[in-house]
Amino acid sequence: MPRVAEQEGRDLVELTDEERAMLAGAQGEPVRRALDYQMEVGRFFGAERFVPITNAHMMGDIEVLGDAGLALLRDAQALGARARVPVTTNARCVDFAWADRLGQDAGECAKEREVIAALRAMDVVTADTCINYQTLYQPHLGERVAWGDTGTVIYANSVFGARSNFESGPAALAAALTGRTPEYGFQLDRHRKGRFVVDLSGAALADLADWGALGKVVGERHQNYYAVPVFTGFRRAPLADELKQLGCALASYGSMGMFHMVGVTPEAPSVEAALGGETPWEGFAVSDADIEAVYRAFPLGDGDCSLVVFSGPQLSLFEVKTLAGLFQGRRLHPGTQVFVTTSVGVRSAAERLGYLKPLEDAGVAVLEGVCFYILQNLSLMRERNGWRNMISNSAKIVNIIGAHRFRTILRRTADCVEIACTGRLS
Amino acid sequence: MSNGPLLVIRVERAFGPLVEGEAVVSAEGFSPRYDLDRWTGLITKPGHKLEGASIKDKVCFFPTAKGGIAAGWAFYDIKAKGISPKAYVFGVTNPVMVQGAVLAGVPITEGWSEDPRAVLRTGDWVRVDPGRKVVELLRRAPLTA
16 A cells, blocks of 8 residues: 655654643643644654644544543543534434434433533533534635534535544544644645545436445545545546535545646646656546446345435535425335434524435434444344334445444445335345 | 564654554545444444454554544544554554544654555564654464464
């Protein structure tokens, strides 16, 4: 695998007077701890300094925090931690309106409320969405942010030309408390150059799932955070939801943090500009046939169709509208359950606009503020419901849900709806 | 042991205290979200090359990091639950793994001078020394029939 050598940095991050004071505790214990933690991470990557950020986005839910993480948040709250830049939360693991029906654990749900309370006390905006880049905040070219999950980061770097590394929950929270992040990875020009070229002139990519399949093909070929693909030759203007699926799949299958698309993304006016004067590792094409091969490669097991999921990432209003049209006047096949997850804001708008009714009439569950794969108690839910296969139009969720022992199958959006309503999988 | 290590692998970047432990050498990348049951420490993703293996108290060698933002909290969580590896040794990693390992205080390294899959076996006893940026083979796993 081609490697990008990290330039040897100095062993110590160079600090400003303010940062030295922060480390000495002049701005309180939470800030001291947060900066100390960031120093250690920055040192690993050879960061030479901190850079200010304008916005943070953090994952923090009880499913991933565990009791230890919750204790850490409580501790920070008790010490008076306060965010100094706007910070929002990613999707969480409980939609309280659905918790009982889904058989989620009451004790864990109570802890989830404690998580939310602790975060709010630190002035974290608990917006609970993994599509903040579509619904909450769109940073401009060159703007430095500290975001996670990975889908938000790759969208920020690629489509907006903003700058973020994958910032996990504790890292994004630390950045929100200190207002800065160590300068490494995609904060630096040298890591933002394209590394290989992907020709899309033979790919139609007509469905959102096709974009995820493309991300799977390209991501699996170079599992490397710094492997930045340069897409070229696509014959129309891609939609935001399409770039979202592509980015989420690249980040999921390839752990990639950025892509360029020539003529589409702001740092790629040309292939040459995207490559930044360097020779690409390789060039290859992804065609319709390659995308078809992705769908054919999923084993169908016993053909179980009892679970179809539209989630991971949360759906935009346009995706909800499309699904409403596809489910209009139909009913789910007996024994099949369908879950849609979206943000609080999108669900509210969808209700007002009449997009929820056709979904609910069909029997579809539309959850807000959560993502399916992080639902508390998911493994138990799978066992209780006898779900064996999970069918989805999201390549990301098909990849990410494995530890819960689902057999996962990627299908196009309309095919997913057809499977859900007929109980037939092919 | 009075003799020196049987083998030395140099790493490019490293964090954490010196540890020793039994190696688990994976041919596949890793994510605590995608692959791991975070209540037992077992790799449970169907088809993962280490499916069924435990990472508890092991020195885990993974060629790549997969995904995923979860490791930031998850490494801390599994440490508290007593099912953490002793160290994470990655060929190529991503920031989330590092952020998680630093929070948990568990050693993590990235980049290697020799591919562990070629020179180490699961069960070998190794030492990870982040200060010297080396991984050393101390004892071979006993050969089994």
